[in-house]
Amino acid sequence: MTFDLSFLGTALLAAANKIPTTLALALIPLVLGTVIGLPLALVRFYRVPVLGQGIQGAVTLIKGIPVVLMLFVFYVISGKAFDPFMQFLGLPFTFRDFPKSIIAIAALTIYASAALSEAFRGALAAVNPSQFDTGAAAGLTQAQTLGRIVLPQALPVSLPMVSNITTALIKAAAMASLVSVVDVMNAAVISANGNYRYLEAYAAAALIYWGLCFSLEKAFSVGEKVLTRRMRSVA
Amino acid sequence: MSHDAILEVRGLHKSFGKKPVLTGIDLAVEPGETVALLGPSGSGKTTLLRCLNFLECADAGTLRIENQSVDLRQAHKKEILALRRRTAMVFQNYDLFLNKTVLQNVTEGLIVARKAPKEEAIVTAKQVLEQVGLADRLDARPHELSGGQQQRVGIARALAINPAVLLFDEPTSALDPEKVQEILDLIRAVADTGMTLIIVTHEMAFAYEVAHRVVFMEGGEIVEQGTPQQVFGAPKQERTAQFLARFTEGKTPEYFI
Numbered sequence: 001m002t003f004d005l006s007f008l009g010t011a012l013l014a015a016a017n018k019i020p021t022t023l024a025l026a027l028i029p030l031v032l033g034t035v036i037g038l039p040l041a042l043v044r045f046y047r048v049p050v051l052g053q054g055i056q057g058a059v060t061l062i063k064g065i066p067v068v069l070m071l072f073v074f075y076v077i078s079g080k081a082f083d084p085f086m087q088f089l090g091l092p093f094t095f096r097d098f099p100k101s102i103i104a105i106a107a108l109t110i111y112a113s114a115a116l117s118e119a120f121r122g123a124l125a126a127v128n129p130s131q132f133d134t135g136a137a138a139g140l141t142q143a144q145t146l147g148r149i150v151l152p153q154a155l156p157v158s159l160p161m162v163s164n165i166t167t168a169l170i171k172a173a174a175m176a177s178l179v180s181v182v183d184v185m186n187a188a189v190i191s192a193n194g195n196y197r198y199l200e201a202y203a204a205a206a207l208i209y210w211g212l213c214f215s216l217e218k219a220f221s222v223g224e225k226v227l228t229r230r231m232r233s234v235a
Numbered sequence: 236m237s238h239d240a241i242l243e244v245r246g247l248h249k250s251f252g253k254k255p256v257l258t259g260i261d262l263a264v265e266p267g268e269t270v271a272l273l274g275p276s277g278s279g280k281t282t283l284l285r286c287l288n289f290l291e292c293a294d295a296g297t298l299r300i301e302n303q304s305v306d307l308r309q310a311h312k313k314e315i316l317a318l319r320r321r322t323a324m325v326f327q328n329y330d331l332f333l334n335k336t337v338l339q340n341v342t343e344g345l346i347v348a349r350k351a352p353k354e355e356a357i358v359t360a361k362q363v364l365e366q367v368g369l370a371d372r373l374d375a376r377p378h379e380l381s382g383g384q385q386q387r388v389g390i391a392r393a394l395a396i397n398p399a400v401l402l403f404d405e406p407t408s409a410l411d412p413e414k415v416q417e418i419l420d421l422i423r424a425v426a427d428t429g430m431t432l433i434i435v436t437h438e439m440a441f442a443y444e445v446a447h448r449v450v451f452m453e454g455g456e457i458v459e460q461g462t463p464q465q466v467f468g469a470p471k472q473e474r475t476a477q478f479l480a481r482f483t484e485g486k487t488p489e490y491f492i
Contacts (some may be wrong), residue, residue: 137323
């Protein structure tokens with residue numbers, strides 16, 4: 001067996017073309033997951049009765065299944081429901097026209113929301129509770145204390161976890177290829193379909209994922225340093 | 236009690252779960268008065284202080300600060316906020332806003348809570364920081380300051396608001412002995428400006444020298460109160476005498492006349 005370096009280059013190029021797709025598949029769920037996960041974390045942090053327990057249960061359920069399972073469930077449900085729904089709306093679309101990346105983004109968003117809500121809850125718990133008192137004593141409302149004092153201190157604490165979740169999302173986004181989305185992974189595989197040089201294609205995909213994950217991790221750690229330098233908590 | 240009081244509490248009750256912590260506190264504080272709350276740990280002094288600015292919500296009683304009074308049993312969020320903005324608190328562990336600079340720590344309550352114009356707030360903040368001797372550390376972050384400096388910022392932050400009543404919760408308990416004196420001198424200077432202060436402290440000599448009135452608490456009640464000369468020199472209650480004994484023992488009798 002030989003390793004065709006020149007084909008590695010070809011596969012690398014084909015896969016690199018789809019970096020924007022992989023980034024979109026990972027970063028859209030990251031953003032949506034933050035928008036959804038932060039309020040969930042706050043509800044749990046403030047121990048809102050009923051709602052807090054409900055969210056905790058849901059998070060446990062979501063964390064207890066593989067992301068790929070969620071992806072398939074979403075695929076099956078949307079595959080069954082899309083055509084009747086379009087007929088109901090009187091629109092001339094079928095499931096074939098439905099962008100499958102939306103299914104992947106939805107599944108990853110659910111995973112990201114659960115994971116990020118845990119990260120934010122942990123970060124909120126890491127802020128000294130007396131910061132709430134000191135905000136209140138200064139005459140700030142609860143929302144002002146949260147927004148201006150507590151969250152700015154919780155954010156840097158959450159960054160290492162968010163960084164982990166981001167790289168996990170980048171890697172999980174490769175599962176979108178299972179529902180025929182052409183991302184970095186799928187593009188690499190497709191490039192080898194003609195000559196069966198899959199090893200080179202996988203190596204190319206690996207190089208790109210390494211590059212993506214390393215740069216994102218680096219970016220997060222720089223961000224973390226900048227933010228914590230300004231407010232190292234006092235012992 | 237007097238109608239001239241700037242702060243008046245009546246029948247304040249507070250329990251943590253089933254454990255009663257304050258059982259019927261009545262207290263009135265005159266404008267410009269410095270009141271020292273003394274008593275053993277667990278006597279409820281800090282809880283009382285925290286009830287006055289609603290960091291703890293009392294179960295029953297009434298509270299009046301200046302012309303605003305509220306039934307503590309059914310205080311609304313808005314009333315709580317309004318009353319709270321008439322007070323300021325200096326904390327035992329300084330509790331500065333860790334994500335803000337020294338200057339921002341002082342301006343935060345002015346700009347955000349009291350809607351003061353930014354420029355005006357900065358002028359005020361610089362003034363009070365000058366007053367506490369930190370005019371050269373405006374841009375420092377709390378973690379860059381010593382404990383004593385942090386507490387100076389804490390005091391400046393409270394002064395900036397020009398509160399009706401300034402609450403001190405064991406302001407020197409976390410400091411080393413050298414810094415304790417420094418902060419006590421600063422508080423004494425604040426008291427001399429005629430601001431109304433309520434101070435929870437274990438610094439007996441300080442309470443004796445600076446307070447106009449000493450309130451001795453135990454078991455969630457006010458056991459005894461009076462001028463420092465009365466309470467330290469001739470305590471009426473056995474328990475007060477017992478608690479103050481360690482402090483009064485070494486002193487010569489005429490010290491208390």
